Amino acid sequence: MGRSPCCEKEHTNKGAWTKEEDERLINYIKIHGEGCWRSLPKAAGLLRCGKSCRLRWINYLRPDLKRGNFTEEEDELIINLHSLLGNKWSLIAARLPGRTDNEIKNYWNTHIKRKLYSRGIDPQTHRPLNAVAAVTTTTTTPPADTITTTTSNKKMKNNSISNINQDINNNNFQLVNGTEDSNSSSGVTTDELAFHPHNHLNLDLSIGLPSNHPIAPSSSTMNPENSDKKLKQEPQVLYQWYNRNNNVATSQQLQGVCLCYGLGFQSNNQACSCKAMETGTKTVTATTTTDNHDLYRFYRPMSF
DNA sequence: AAATAGCTCAACCGCGTACAA
DNA sequence: GTTGTACGCGGTTGAGCTATT
Numbered sequence: 455m456g457r458s459p460c461c462e463k464e465h466t467n468k469g470a471w472t473k474e475e476d477e478r479l480i481n482y483i484k485i486h487g488e489g490c491w492r493s494l495p496k497a498a499g500l501l502r503c504g505k506s507c508r509l510r511w512i513n514y515l516r517p518d519l520k521r522g523n524f525t526e527e528e529d530e531l532i533i534n535l536h537s538l539l540g541n542k543w544s545l546i547a548a549r550l551p552g553r554t555d556n557e558i559k560n561y562w563n564t565h566i567k568r569k570l571y572s573r574g575i576d577p578q579t580h581r582p583l584n585a586v587a588a589v590t591t592t593t594t595t596p597p598a599d600t601i602t603t604t605t606s607n608k609k610m611k612n613n614s615i616s617n618i619n620q621d622i623n624n625n626n627f628q629l630v631n632g633t634e635d636s637n638s639s640s641g642v643t644t645d646e647l648a649f650h651p652h653n654h655l656n657l658d659l660s661i662g663l664p665s666n667h668p669i670a671p672s673s674s675t676m677n678p679e680n681s682d683k684k685l686k687q688e689p690q691v692l693y694q695w696y697n698r699n700n701n702v703a704t705s706q707q708l709q710g711v712c713l714c715y716g717l718g719f720q721s722n723n724q725a726c727s728c729k730a731m732e733t734g735t736k737t738v739t740a741t742t743t744t745d746n747h748d749l750y751r752f753y754r755p756m757s758f
Numbered sequence: 759a760a761a762t763a764g765c766t767c768a769a770c771c772g773c774g775t776a777c778a779a
Numbered sequence: 780g781t782t783g784t785a786c787g788c789g790g791t792t793g794a795g796c797t798a799t800t
Contacts, residue, residue, distance in 0.1 A: 470768075470794080492785060508786080509769065544788060559789075560767050 467501045471510055475500055479507055480515055513556045520552025524561055532558060532566060537580040 467475070482498035488511070491504035500507060524532075528550055535546045543555035543562075550558065562577075570577040574584070 468770075506769075513768070541789065555788075556768075564766060
C-alpha cells in the first residue's frame with residue numbers, strides 16, 4: 455500500500471529551525487496543547503511538515519527536557535536498559551525523565567558504545583568482546599516450551615509474595631533517582647556490573663512463558679511490537695500463570711505483577727500508573743488498562 | 759592561518775502500526 | 780477485508796563545531 459506524503463514538500467521549510475519558528479511552535483502548543491501534528495503547522499502559521507514540528511517539540515522545545523550532560527547513573531541505567539531492550543530508544547527514554555529517544559540514541563552511538571568497547575564489552579550483545587564470537591557460534595535456541603528465566607527470575611520464582619514486598623520495602627531500585635543502589639557498596643566492580651547488569655538493577659522483566667503453556671498467552675501476544683493491545687485484553691493470564699507456577703496459595707495469589715520496579719522506579723508516577731507499588735499487603739494489584747504498563751510491554755522471552 | 763579529519767547532534771527519511779471509513 | 784491517514788519509531792544524514800596537522 456502506497457503512502458501519501460505527510461505534507462506538501464514543495465511548500466515546507468527544511469533544515470535548522472529559526473528562532474521565530476520555535477516561538478511560533480511554542481506559543482501554539484502553549485495555547486492549544488500537543489496533538490494533531492498534521493494540522494498544526496498550518497494552524498500555527500509554520501511552513502513545516504507536521505512531523506518536523508513534532509520532532510522539534512519533542513526533542514528540543516519541550517519544557518521538561520533536562521538537557522546537559524548525562525550523569526554516571528544515567529549512563530549505567532542506559533546500558534542496563536539497552537541490555538534488556540536493545541535499540542528500543544523510546545522505551546529507554548521513557549525511563550529517563552527529561553531525556554529524549556533521539557538524545558539517548560545519539561549519546562549511545564557517540565559515547566556509550568565507545569565506553570563499552572573500552573571495557574571490553576560488545577555494545578550490541580553486552581557480552582565480553584572476546585566471548586562474542588564464541589557465543590554466536592555456540593548459542594542454541596531454547597525449546598519453545600522452555601521457560602526462559604534470568605537469574606533474578608529464578609529467584610523470583612522461589613520468592614514468596616512477602617519477599618517481593620520485602621524487596622520493594624528495602625528500596626532496592628533507586629538508580630533512576632540518582633541515588634546509589636543498595637548493591638553498590640557490595641564490592642561489585644563496574645565491569646562486573648556491565649557483564650551482569652541484572653545483578654545491579656533488579657530487572658525482573660523476562661517472565662518468559664512457554665509458548666504452548668495451556669494458560670500462557672498465545673505466541674502472537676508475546677511480541678511486544680504488535681501485541682500490546684492483545685495483552686491488555688488478557689491481563690489475567692500472566693497472573694494465573696505466575697500463581698500456578700509458584701504454587702501460590704489462593705489467599706495470596708497475585709492479581710498483577712508490576713515490572714516497573716525491576717526497572718528502577720519507586721513510585722507510580724515515575725513510569726506507570728499501576729497500583730503495584732503499594733506495600734504492606736500481600737496482594738499486588740495492577741490496573742490493566744494503562745498504556746504504559748510495562749508488564750505487558752516487556753512481556754516476552756529474553757535470551758541473555 | 760589554512761586545510762583536513764573527526765565528532766556531535768538536530769533533523770530528515772522511510773517504515774510499521776493503529777485506527778477510522 | 781481493504782484502503783487511506785496519522786502518528787511514532789529507529790536508522791541515517793549532514794551542517795556545524797572542535798581538534799589536529
